[in-house]
Amino acid sequence: MAEEKRVVKSSLGARITHWSHTICWFILLFSGLLMVTDWFSWLAPVFGGVNGANLLHRIFAIVFAAVPLIGLIYNPRSFINWMKEALTWGKDEIKFMMMFPFDLIGIKVNMPPQDRINAGQKFNSLFFPTIGLFIGLSGVVMWFAESFPLWMVRIAYPIHDLCWILGTMQLMFHMYLGSLHPGSGESFWAMFGDGKVRASWAKHHHTKWYERVYGEEEEE
Amino acid sequence: MPNKGYLVDTSKCIGCRGCVVACKQWNQLPAERTSFKGTYQTVPDLTANNYTIVTFHEYEEDGQIKWYFTKRQCMHCLDPVCLKVCPQKAISKTDTGAVVRDREKCVGCQYCAAACPFHVPRYDKVNDKETKCSLCPERTAEGELPACVKACITGALQYGDRDQLLAIANKRVSELKAEYPNANVYGDKQAGGTNIIYVLADKPEKYGFEEDPKVSIAITAWQDIIQPYFPWLIALTGAVSVFSFFSTRLLGVGKEKAHEGEGIHG
Numbered sequence: 001m002a003e004e005k006r007v008v009k010s011s012l013g014a015r016i017t018h019w020s021h022t023i024c025w026f027i028l029l030f031s032g033l034l035m036v037t038d039w040f041s042w043l044a045p046v047f048g049g050v051n052g053a054n055l056l057h058r059i060f061a062i063v064f065a066a067v068p069l070i071g072l073i074y075n076p077r078s079f080i081n082w083m084k085e086a087l088t089w090g091k092d093e094i095k096f097m098m099m100f101p102f103d104l105i106g107i108k109v110n111m112p113p114q115d116r117i118n119a120g121q122k123f124n125s126l127f128f129p130t131i132g133l134f135i136g137l138s139g140v141v142m143w144f145a146e147s148f149p150l151w152m153v154r155i156a157y158p159i160h161d162l163c164w165i166l167g168t169m170q171l172m173f174h175m176y177l178g179s180l181h182p183g184s185g186e187s188f189w190a191m192f193g194d195g196k197v198r199a200s201w202a203k204h205h206h207t208k209w210y211e212r213v214y215g216e217e218e219e220e
Numbered sequence: 221m222p223n224k225g226y227l228v229d230t231s232k233c234i235g236c237r238g239c240v241v242a243c244k245q246w247n248q249l250p251a252e253r254t255s256f257k258g259t260y261q262t263v264p265d266l267t268a269n270n271y272t273i274v275t276f277h278e279y280e281e282d283g284q285i286k287w288y289f290t291k292r293q294c295m296h297c298l299d300p301v302c303l304k305v306c307p308q309k310a311i312s313k314t315d316t317g318a319v320v321r322d323r324e325k326c327v328g329c330q331y332c333a334a335a336c337p338f339h340v341p342r343y344d345k346v347n348d349k350e351t352k353c354s355l356c357p358e359r360t361a362e363g364e365l366p367a368c369v370k371a372c373i374t375g376a377l378q379y380g381d382r383d384q385l386l387a388i389a390n391k392r393v394s395e396l397k398a399e400y401p402n403a404n405v406y407g408d409k410q411a412g413g414t415n416i417i418y419v420l421a422d423k424p425e426k427y428g429f430e431e432d433p434k435v436s437i438a439i440t441a442w443q444d445i446i447q448p449y450f451p452w453l454i455a456l457t458g459a460v461s462v463f464s465f466f467s468t469r470l471l472g473v474g475k476e477k478a479h480e481g482e483g484i485h486g
């Protein structure tokens with residue numbers, strides 16, 4: 001098996017953003033939790049107290065916002081293409097989503113052929129940037145609370161909270177589906193490793209994309 | 221212990237700002253430079269170094285200039301929303317109902333500032349803490365008057381049991397009605413009632429007060445619905461994932477597909 005052909009699934013930009021956001025999300029989550037509840041006070045020393053957490057939260061918030069923004073300026077096409085992919089929904093995508101709950105609990109179903117990213121990943125690709133946008137904007141209002149009208153500050157708090165809660169909820173699924181769920185191991189290494197997956201795996205899980213991009217090569 | 225607070229009788233206030241100075245002195249708050257804005261109000265707004273101010277509102281009525289001035293500071297709500305939203309449990313009520321903050325515990329998140337229906341707490345950038353009037357608990361515990369009340373020369377400020385202050389306020393308003401038909405008591409029911417009671421000679425808006433200040437629904441939704449219930453969604457998705465981890469393997473889906481994804485789960 002060692003010799004099997006491998007094909008590129010995740011671009012370098014995607015991997016860098018994914019990596020940095022994985023790290024940022026967890027640092028922001030725990031430093032934020034320290035501020036909003038006292039359940040996590042045992043974690044305080046790690047961050048240098050609640051005030052330390054407060055400072056770290058702001059530093060990593062800047063990283064969190066800067067990485068995709070730099071990527072966007074550097075290579076806007078890549079982002080646009082990704083969003084185009086994520087917004088392309090057809091019969092196969094809807095079918096995938098409807099059958100997904102069965103697949104999730106282990107009932108065998110025949111999934112319709114999927115593109116480079118499957119319907120679930122498309123949902124994910126729309127979900128996280130939306131969450132990121134809102135959590136970022138509400139965060140700016142909270143950070144500079146005294147420069148914004150009171151009503152904005154007041155709605156920023158529930159928005160920020162909803163975003164991290166829904167984001168972490170989706171993240172639980174995403175982490176599981178992207179790693180320990182049967183059949184997703186390849187994608188995991190595509191994101192965290194060199195961006196490549198084995199050709200046979202790609203053909204099985206992302207048939208449409210594989211045929212379109214690598215299909216002809218194979219015939220030669 | 222009964223709730224204690226003080227009465228601000230605007231009909232007796234002459235706008236001398238003795239209370240403002242006394243407050244700054246007792247709390248050892250540094251002076252802040254201000255600029256002349258064409259109004260008698262010397263301190264434009266509450267700040268981290270001004271726990272109380274006297275506001276001046278000027279109106280032209282029937283060809284005459286009319287002045288409405290009153291003292292502003294924390295109202296010491298009976299059911300303070302600042303206390304409710306504080307994630308660090310830094311805010312508490314004393315046995316006489318004064319709303320106080322533990323400076324050590326405060327992390328300067330400013331949630332209390334946005335939640336307060338009177339928008340009282342102010343952020344101290346230098347120390348990264350929120351500040352506001354504490355009703356001088358260290359003085360009242362020793363039987364002393366709050367600094368501002370002690371300084372008031374006209375008797376416009378009066379410290380005492382809330383019930384008694386309310387009775388005095390109601391009596392005063394009925395006396396004032398003849399000359400000031402819009403006179404009213406403020407603080408008896410606003411924001412669920414406050415320990416600071418006002419006798420206003422005219423409608424609250426004239427003094428820059430809201431007639432019926434309410435806790436914003438954004439704050440209520442955040443505190444009563446989102447924070448207590450939504451985090452369970454995270455636990456739920458975690459549980460579903462764990463369930464799936466086992467069920468997919470038990471039902472053999474994993475085995476059949478194992479050759480495709482041994483990368484991580486072998």
Ligand code: SF4
Pocket residue numbers: 293294295296297300301302303319335336337338339340341352
């Ligand atoms: S007026 Fe504002 S700061 Fe004062 S007790 Fe009420 S809610 Fe808290």
Ligand code: SF4
Pocket residue numbers: 305306307308309310311321325326327328329330331332333349350
């Ligand atoms: S600023 Fe301080 S007192 Fe106000 S809510 Fe935050 S921790 Fe509590």
